Amino acid sequence: MSCDEIKPLLNARLDDEIDPVKRADFDAHVKTCSSCAEDLEGLESVRHSIRGRLNKKTFYRSSLRCLGVRVTHSAACRHRQPA
Ligand SMILES: [Zn+2]
Numbered sequence: 673m674s675c676d677e678i679k680p681l682l683n684a685r686l687d688d689e690i691d692p693v694k695r696a697d698f699d700a701h702v703k704t705c706s707s708c709a710e711d712l713e714g715l716e717s718v719r720h721s722i723r724g725r726l727n728k729k730t731f732y733r734s735s736l737r738c739l740g741v742r743v744t745h746s747a748a749c750r751h752r753q754p755a
Contacts, residue, residue, distance in 0.1 A: 673697045673698065673700075673701045675701075675705060675707060675708055678698060678701055678702070678705070678708045678711075679708070679711065681694065681698055682708075682711055682712055682715050683715065685698055685712065686712070686715060686716060686719060
């Protein structure tokens with residue numbers, strides 16, 4: 673396999689979406705080719721950071737929801753207190 677054949681398969685390899693025969697060729701090439709290995713590593717770290725950001729966004733949204741519940745709750749409490 674040549675580098676030109678490897679590059680279009682980088683995403684598929686990370687998704688485990690290439691057939692086993694090609695994957696063996698792919699892995700053998702990446703082991704001996706630092707350029708493709710770097711590309712694969714770079715792509716992987718980009719994916720990790722995107723996933724991390726998504727997780728943080730979900731976390732942020734769920735903590736906002738908690739905050740909203742708490743605000744509504746304390747407002748309701750204040751209304752119940754005698755003036
Ligand atoms: Zn290569």
